[in-house]
Amino acid sequence: MKGRLGHFLVRVGAIAAKEVLHIRRDPRTLYMALVMPVVMLLLFGFGVSFDMERIPLAVADRDGTGASRELVDAFVAPGEFALSHRSGPEEAHELFRRGRALALLVVPRDYQRDLARGAAVSLQLLVDGADPVTANQILAKADAIVRSVGQARALRAGLSGQLPLRVKVYTLYNPEARSAEYLVPGLAAYLMAIAAVLLTALTVAGEWERGSMEQLFASPVGRLDIILGKLLPYLGLGILQLLLVLGVGTAVFDVPIQGSPLMVFALGLLFLVGMLGQGLLISVVTRNQLVATQAGALSALLPSMLLSGMLFPIENMPLVLRALSYLIPARYLVHGLRGVMLKGNGLAVLWPDLLALALLAAAVLAAATGRFKRRLA
């Protein structure tokens, strides 16, 4: 192969081929790239579920009639609540403290009578608020159950006008409010970010520590050759990782891909390039594997978990954090993946995410190449 471009390609190819050999000889790399994300996805997916079932519920039934039993059944029968105790409301503290119940339902005396008369009935629900996520779910579930019981009763009694008609709430896109569908796109971003940054954070720093960087710099190998040669093999590995994470997400957690798989791939690819570039930048700046690992883990982990919208809605963040989140590639990936996987969005909606990912990737690669000093001192 002749000419400048030919030599450039040969050099990039040589570095990429060498990197592939390093990867093949070091099982830790493969573990970090392929096994760790899947294991973590499974752990998170199964472990960090926001879906609660069989919430222990104590009941203080002061009415003791058919109607009140019907109400309690409505709580317990679908399996969302499990009757743990029958007790008085004064025992709530004791039950909550010992974790025997997370909620206590008080059915007032004369429940059946008041209901039959069409009078306003107020139920009391005491909730253990120590865990707000759980408490919110209990409230939502209880609210829905009570409403449906009320409606059923009203219909049966022909009293449709008597109950105030409320807005019926539909949950779109994730009708069962399954947290897997919400979590998997976010987790994909999070896991890919960590693995990608860590993979490349080590590689340039390793050349410095080994002394081979000096050897490379005394050859015609240039900065861009090294950056590209290092990027390409890990990009290949990253694509495998992306497919694995999405595969596990769809196969194990039944997360749908409503939109085009090609769009999922495009988002993932641009994100990977950016994250690998971030690792390279860290590696180029620190020149030290230990520091690079720490900087890589921190810079990948915290923003992709906290500022990406994976766990906490970006809209609720303080202005400074919201502004900062625009610089976090994971933000665009999470938004994009949720869009294409859950809503079936296409290019018309998602082009800003693609564009932002592409710009951030280009910027970080340019910074890595720019900060790369080819002279020694």
Added chain:
Amino acid sequence: MSGPSIQALGLTRRFGPFTAVDQVTFEVSRGEIFGYLGANGAGKSTTIRMLTGLLAPTSGEARVAGFDVARDPEAVKSSIGYMSQKFSLYLDLPVSENLLFFGGAYGLWGKELRLRVDEILELTGLRALRAATTGSLPGGTRQRLALGCAILHRPGVVFLDEPTAGVDPVARRQFWRLIRDLAAEGTTVFVTTHYLDEAEYCRRIGLMADGRLVALDSPPALKRTWVPERVLVARGRNLAAAASALSGRPGVAAVEPFGAGLHLRVEPELWDAVSVHAALAAGGAAEVAVEEAEPSLEDVFLAVVGRPQPGAAPAEGRP
């Protein structure tokens, strides 16, 4: 390419207030083995890094293989081979993969690369070890591989920074055979070393002390200039007492224990083997035998480094 392979003119490198290389000027002609000697920190590696385009000179200039190192470092890098002081090949890769990689780094590929790698394996005697993991090789073998990686692209000039540090004597000899073969084919070799016996293989030697090039000549000429005294080796019994009687006498430059005997440097006009023999015997030594010896580069090194260097000009009118 005509003219010298390496030319340095007033080459200087400062790191803050510290001057690592100070006004170094020399030329190395094509096919020459040029040795660069000096204590640790004398500025050897810094000179090499400037000549290889790795480090920009603070002032002065240098041309390597016809290219200016400051203005055209990329052209320099394509025309030279470099073996850095620290072993820097990939220990986790097999021998052949290291060669293939560095070949690719210099733009070789395909059939040309494979043929060249085979040639290098043959030349360095590593054919049988081509599949061995580099990290499993002994030091001397690694260094031969490193040299092989540095000459894959047939550079006109190679820079070897302490290539035999920590290598056993047999392996060192093998390594120097390779260097002489290279030079015989017209490759210019610029080599730094700690081993003064190795420096004898060089056509010319530059001696560095505190960043300055304080002596530059062929080994025999260096010995003549820097060790004008007669070097005598004395053996016998009871030499120590006799030695103290001799040292300090006019015309006796140095009396040093050397193995079981004595190593003396004396003014040739005042002393010879016979008179030293007589003096030692008079001092109480018995069974004395004195013979004249060739000064070694170690004598030169001690003479050069041991002498204070006021200003740029060497002391006592020496070149």
